[in-house]
Amino acid sequence: REPSGGSRWVGWMNESQQSDNLPISFQFDGVRKFSALHLHTSHIVTRDVQVFSAAVVSFSLDGIRYQANPVKFVPRIDRPKETAFNVTIPLHDRLAKFLKVQLFFSARWILLSEVAFESSSVSTNLTDDESLDQFYGNQEENEVERRSSAGGETTHARKEVTPATSPSGRTQAYIGLIT
Incomplete structure (x- = not known):
């Protein structure tokens, strides 16, 4: 049709x-x-x-x-x-x-x-256990961030901040949530 x-x-x-x-x-x-x-x-x-x-x-x-x-x-x-x-x-x-x-x-x-x-x-490798845990675990951190920015209400929480290296190995990024 x-x-x-x-x-x-x-x-x-x-x-x-x-x-x-x-x-x-x-x-x-x-x-x-x-x-x-x-x-x-x-x-x-x-x-x-x-x-x-x-x-x-x-x-x-x-x-x-x-x-x-x-x-x-x-x-x-x-x-x-x-x-x-x-x-x-x-x-x-x-x-x-x-x-x-x-x-x-x-x-x-x-x-x-x-x-x-x-x-x-x-071009990143997300197959090791640590990367998979981070992929499926980041959802909680992202949800807290969305809720606090969307409603104007701040949720105070302490999260671990862990260093992650870039694929080139020249720089270092920190992955975590700061509230």
Whole structure:
């Protein structure tokens, strides 16, 4: 079917899913830094097709364990007319090899014609246990930082600050949270 302008669409019906969301998984050749996800979607209210009501994007290095702090996004629909358009989800330069995108139904159908990622390859080794612990453990520190900056309320906590060397070995960076 080709609604509006000849695009080819892939559609999912809400009744065909076990829950109120549509999970879509992506696997990449290596670890990448993701800055945005673009979804070209259809919005035809008269046919019970609407843009998803929310999206949750989860990040993983192995496809089994996902970070506990996914990106959550609610699209702002300011187009009351029936049309197709691009929805951009900022991914905040998150690292991953696997992404799980959950789109929540707002009508009977979700139609997508294109999915595109803005990303760049990362030349770092995140396979040793210390790096994996840091990847999956940083989520708590990032969440504390987001909460304190978003609400204007400061959470005082003491975290260990550990030195990390750069790939070139000439500089040293410190990884930690200062509150």
